[in-house]
Amino acid sequence: METTRKLIRKHSLELLYKKLSASNKVYAPVTATDKQVEYKYNPPFSDVTFDHIRSTLSVKNLVFPKVENLFIFSNSKTESSITDVNLNLLPNVVLWGSHPCDNAAFDILRSIFCWDINDEFFSKRLEKVTVIGLACHTSDDYCFCTSTGNAPNSVKGSDILLSKLSGGDYIAEFITAKGSSILASSPELFENETEEKAVIAVVNTKFSHEQVTEKLQTAFEHPFWVENSLRCIGCGACTYVCPTCACFDIQDETKGKEGRRYRSWDSCGFGLFTLHTSGHNPRHVQSQRWRQRIMHKFSYMPDRNESLGCVGCGRCSSACPVDMNISEQLEALQNI
Amino acid sequence: MSENIYKPYLMEIDNIIEETPDVRTFRLKFKNLEEAENFSFKAGQFGEYSVFGEGESTFCVASSPTRKGYIECTFRKAGRVTNALANLEIGDTVGFRGPYGNTFPIEEWEGKNLLYIAGGIALPPMRCVIWNTIDLREKYKDITILYGARTVNDLVYKHELDEWKNRPDIKLITTVDPGGQTPDWKGEIGFVPTVLEKVSPSSDNTIAILCGPPVMIKFTMPVLKKLGFQDKDIFTTLENRMKCGFGKCGRCNVGKVFVCKDGPVFSYEQILELPEEY
């Protein structure tokens, strides 16, 4: 598809940011005092970072919040009623400066939440999001987007993709109608593209995901899983920072007669995730849970959802307290 | 207003039967008549039953789709929700979402003999299909039900067992584990696989439907094979922990198969293909 490309100067970028924040919630990355990169709503432009490799958490909470009400209820002996959450009241959000890996994750999440029946909590949230992505000009050893079919400058999932020029200005690529409407409403901020090439990070391919998927077909009983997960301590860090992990729990909470049913993030790494009330646990040791995480992303999802469940952001590896490096393991799996 | 797929129907408890000290059967009626009209399900499907403030629990619909206007469920007090359910009284409200999952292929079974084998609390998931086929009795040939429990006390649906016992068109065999019998127990004594071997039903033109604890399944399967049943003619249901019921929350999968979407009903042929995660 032919897309429009324009040049936007750094100072115009600030004007664009301010203009967008006036009518939307703008969700943008900032570097906190403890070096963690976190997304905040409407931070001052001067705080917004353009040089981060990856934020600590992904941006999936925009469409899949860590806690989300499913409905409010009131319950007493004689009277029960359910009140829906009005999803139409959700504000418009501009996601600013998120990298191509995170943006590609929205489609994967859609394939989980909207296959078969449509989960409106997810899809209504997604409708409200406009993505102004930022191509990566830096990367590190954890990055492996190119091994999952993505790229540091992939436009997948972005409405506009910004790429940095060496002088500090940016190329803006308008990918969707949502993106083009921003150009249409602020044409004065954009100039015609020059010859200058954008600075794009180099991310070397570490494995072929097709080959991994192929190998996994017969790898369920392989000793690989136990050998490579002995050090896994069974926390949920990898799944909670992951842009595509979407497993959730549903719980009730009441105060007097009033209460709510909500869903919250859950993790296949937890021992209690699959525990039956009877005490039987289909995945009773950690190696089985680790296998589930990799199988789900690289075998079950390609099979069922026709999308790979991983975008290669490398967050799970960098967040892991015991250095369970997923790209290293996938590389090894490719060759078992 | 948008459609909230997590929103349950409000149901009123119409009747409660205390099956055993810790097993109850609820008859539930829709509070909203319009919802009742539009509701339909098939044998084998399940739902999410909720007590507001405690959460949801997954179990099958235990009544037959041929009995309209209500649904029934049978549960054992085990966790937070089932304990809360057990404390409810007639007239109280519960939530119900469903029906979810696939169904027993009863149309394909027409003209065949049916052999139902259940153990303990696993009769409820089968009761739906049993009644469904009994209500369409003329479509099936011999119907045999083999039901075992640990003790006489643990047998559920005692009143219905009596009814089945007295029907000439159904063969019912009940058994209790050795030591679980009472002085006036007239049924068999012994584990389900042993009794099955003793009764030795013919596998000719017969579908076997098997539900029970894993250990019972494990020892019953070889007996069925010995009797000549084909893997494709043996059906069972799988249970895994679930939250959503429609393939999103990500915890009930057995390999790539979602028990909530592709199950809960599986033929043994399908089960053999699955990795051991159930």
Added chain:
Amino acid sequence: MSDFEPKVVAFVCNWCTYAGADLTGTSRLKYASNVKIIRFPCTGRIDFMLLLKAFANGADGIIVSGCHPNDCHYTSGNFHAKRRWIMFKELMDFMGIDMNRVTFSWVSAAEGAKWAEVVNETVTRIREMGPYVSYKELVNKTIEEEVKNE
């Protein structure tokens, strides 16, 4: 805040303080009616989580009371409790959760007057401090936060 009436929850042991509170009544001693007494077998049974639950459910102040040291019906429950409260208080202080809202006391079955004093003193103190807004905000934040879809 003149019309603020604090809600105070008292976690007391069955053998000393509860009996002491009985004595307060039978002695016709008046004390503030803001207190809701919850009886436990022993102070050793009073989990620190219960205090947090009381705050979460709207208590502005808490009294924890049991037998004097060496008087425990079960010999050592109150000694264990003492250690627990030392640690709990230190942790709360470190996290900035106001322990002036909690009164720890030993009230024996014979000390009806002391019980009245403990309650009155606590209620007066909490009344001056006002409602426990910061903890209530913490708890209520839950729902507001999510409604705003933050």
Added chain:
Amino acid sequence: MNNLISRAKELLESKTVNVVIGYEAGPTGLARPAFITDSAKADKLIYDERCVQNLAVYLTKAEVKNFGKMAIVARLPVMRSIMMLISEQQVIGDNLIILGISEDNSLLDIASISVMQGYIDKCDLGNPSKDREILAELNKMTPEEKFSWWQNQFSKCIKCYACRQACPMCYCIRCTVEVNQPQWIPVQANAHGNTEWHILRAMHLAGRCISCGECGRACPVGIPCHLLTMQLADQVWNYFHVHAGTSDKMNSVLSTYEPNDKESFII
């Protein structure tokens, strides 16, 4: 390091142990836990300042326990954790060979639990100095400042429970947060649920924390939750003059008492 490798080989070859739990270097250069079952692979073992993770956490893990006899590379915090685990009857000392590492990264000769105890007794058992400084700063704050400081920290919490999973002393199969009849701690990761979770975790580690700082290091969002348990470790010393993990026979501070324990707030 060579001493460590040759000792590991010797133990594996003589079948004295079935596994050596130590550290290896990962692809990004970080040190990470390694489970060496084959003496030919013992060369992978490293030991340097990168090796910070508390390996004692694996001693209670089902799949690791299956190995039976094992050797574990242990610096002071790991040794203290092992002491705690033995005293709480989670680990049998006889099944364990301690490959002790001193402060200057050399292999210690730890022949028995009592030798280990002797070594621990000679060490500085207070909190690490960098944490001491932060604790001192925090303790200077007003209650309001402390409250907002911690609330700001807790707001980041996603309840992944990495703090719990990384802690050798958090070995319960069903943690209190997972007890749902009644539901003690709100499941969701919000201000209330997070605050209660961190209070609960710190209280359950009072008198048991050996100040390894693993919980804070494991936290993916950078909450310094180790300061909570370290503050309590300090207070346990102040009030009761006990350091956790100094004997295989000690009782946990909160499950024991002295009649003359001093406090000043109970009226």
